[in-house]
Amino acid sequence: MRTVSTLPELRAVRAGLPEPVGLVPTMGFLHEGHLSLVRMARAQCASVVVSIFVNPTQFGPSEDLAAYPRDLPRDLGLLESEGAHLVWMPSTQLMYPPGYQTWVTVEDITQRLEGAMRSGHFRGVATVVAKLFNAVQPQKAYFGQKDAQQVAVVRQIVADLNFPLEIEVCPTVREADGLAMSSRNAYLSPEERRAAVVLFRALNAAKAAFEAGDGDAGHLRQVMVDVINGEPLARLQYVSCADPANLEELEGPVTQALLSMAVKIGKTRLIDNLLIEAL
Numbered sequence: 001m002r003t004v005s006t007l008p009e010l011r012a013v014r015a016g017l018p019e020p021v022g023l024v025p026t027m028g029f030l031h032e033g034h035l036s037l038v039r040m041a042r043a044q045c046a047s048v049v050v051s052i053f054v055n056p057t058q059f060g061p062s063e064d065l066a067a068y069p070r071d072l073p074r075d076l077g078l079l080e081s082e083g084a085h086l087v088w089m090p091s092t093q094l095m096y097p098p099g100y101q102t103w104v105t106v107e108d109i110t111q112r113l114e115g116a117m118r119s120g121h122f123r124g125v126a127t128v129v130a131k132l133f134n135a136v137q138p139q140k141a142y143f144g145q146k147d148a149q150q151v152a153v154v155r156q157i158v159a160d161l162n163f164p165l166e167i168e169v170c171p172t173v174r175e176a177d178g179l180a181m182s183s184r185n186a187y188l189s190p191e192e193r194r195a196a197v198v199l200f201r202a203l204n205a206a207k208a209a210f211e212a213g214d215g216d217a218g219h220l221r222q223v224m225v226d227v228i229n230g231e232p233l234a235r236l237q238y239v240s241c242a243d244p245a246n247l248e249e250l251e252g253p254v255t256q257a258l259l260s261m262a263v264k265i266g267k268t269r270l271i272d273n274l275l276i277e278a279l
Contacts, residue, residue: 001080003087010088010135017085018046022168023138025129028052029069030078033173033181037142038082040170049086049136050079056092057124069186088136095131104130106156112247113240114149114271117262122153129154133163141165146172146180148258148273152247172272174200180272187268195233196265199272202227206241206259210276217241217250220259228263237262237269244275 004010014021022041026034041048052075059065072089079087103123109115110122133141143151151169158167173181178200179193188196202224209223224239242249244258260273 001076001084001087003076003089005089005091005094007090007094007135010086013086014049014136017049020045020139021047021049021136022140022142023132023136024048024050024084024142025132026050026052027054027068027183028075029071029183029186030075031173031181031183031185033144033146035078035082036173037144037170038079038084040168041140041142042083044168045140047085048083049088049138050084051088051090051132051136053088053090053095053128053132055095055124055128057096057127058121059124060118060120063118064184064187067187069183090135095128103127104157104161106153106160109149109152109156109247112149112242112249113238113260114262117237122150125150126153126157130157130161130163133158133165138165140168142168142170144172145169145275146182146272148244148260149247152245178204180270182270184268184270188265192233192266192268195231196268196270198228198231198234198265199261199263199270202239202261203259203272203274207274207276210254210257215253215255215278217252217254217257220254220257224259224261228261233265235264237264 002013022045024037024041054068056065104126105123106126115122155167177197179197205227206220206223220241221239228234228236239261241257250257256277262271
């Protein structure tokens with residue numbers, strides 16, 4: 001496994017990689033969710049490139065950039081054991097040099113859900129993803145279903161900017177009790193960790209209602225609200241029952257939907273989602 005941090009190094013090593021090349025973009029502090037993406041890339045591609053970059057432009061001024069967990073030696077050990085071929089670790093100075101002023105902005109789809117709660121977040125995501133695609137030139141790129149809106153944004157970027165690559169979306173990886181794996185789970189106290197499973201319980205309650213014949217979008221949102229409000233440590237930011245493609249909120253009977261939510265447990269903000277579809 002090679003590790004590089006500059007663009008000339010990246011391009012030199014990338015030129016010699018057997019194709020197709022799969023890219024797994026990460027912000028490090030890897031968990032089983034990230035590793036599942038690496039395994040999928042290994043199964044589908046001749047070479048796997050993993051980027052590790054804590055992207056400052058997708059964090060808001062009151063968010064956790066400085067405190068975001070980092071453990072590079074552990075990350076590299078995990079990636080080597082999973083058979084990654086190249087790890088690119090660009091610096092902030094490289095990605096956003098003095099005078100930087102070029103941004104990728106996806107319009108409509110970023111105005112809802114996470115975009116409504118986190119001003120500027122998806123401008124940072126879209127820009128860094130476009131830069132990673134441009135630098136690595138992969139044939140495939142791998143993302144997790146847990147960040148469903150990010151997936152929708154990335155697909156829009158690829159379509160609109162004519163990137164010659166395929167986006168592969170891998171299932172959310174969960175702890176034994178259902179909590180979606182996230183680097184931010186490390187912030188939770190033991191009591192908060194126990195409470196955090198309420199997100200998965202709320203999603204499953206709405207899914208069960210849907211499967212029992214309650215297909216009204218408003219009712220499904222209310223089911224999720226009621227479960228979250230039953231947890232004293234949880235503070236609901238939003239619940240959604242939306243069209244999976246454009247993320248517009250649905251009303252009335254639905255045959256398929258993306259159920260999603262953002263909830264604060266203590267000081268930690270967690271997101272999760274489930275796709276539902278009539279059989």
